[in-house]
Amino acid sequence: MKLIVDMNLSPRWAGLLVKSGIEAAxxxxxxxxxxxxxxxxxxxxxxxxxxxxxxxxxxxxxxATHGEKPSVVQIRAEDVSPDVIGLQVIAALRQMAIELENGALLTVEPNRTRMRLLPLNWSLD
Known part of the structure; x- marks a missing residue:
């Protein structure tokens, strides 16, 4: 699994992920x-x-696009510092690696982790 760390997160995330054995940039x-x-x-x-x-x-x-790829991991927390939630994110990445390889939306919150397989089929009912 290879990760792109978005601009809204610190470059320190890439370093933490690489140190944990996950390819990241x-x-x-x-x-x-x-x-x-x-x-x-x-x-x-x-x-x-x-x-x-x-x-x-x-x-x-x-x-909106009913996309099947790429997978997205979104961190939903007030403090998104790798020092605070990094270990939880890494654990979720490892636990959901197969789903992320195949296409998934993974949401990591301080108290829970949720995953949805792609493509997303949200209705507005």
């Missing part, structure tokens, strides 16, 4: 700092990356 190493989310999603899909973010726009893009 901060988006600032791969593309323009002001790239739209759609460009990051396209890069991730074409290059077989999973996106790690704090931004809800990525899940909205998956829902």
């Amino acid at each position: 901060h988006w600032s190493e791969l593309g323009a700092n002001n790239a739209p989310d759609s460009e990051i999603m396209t890069y991730a899909r074409v290059n077989d990356y999973v996106v790690l973010t704090h931004d809800l726009d990525f899940s909205a893009i998956l829902a």
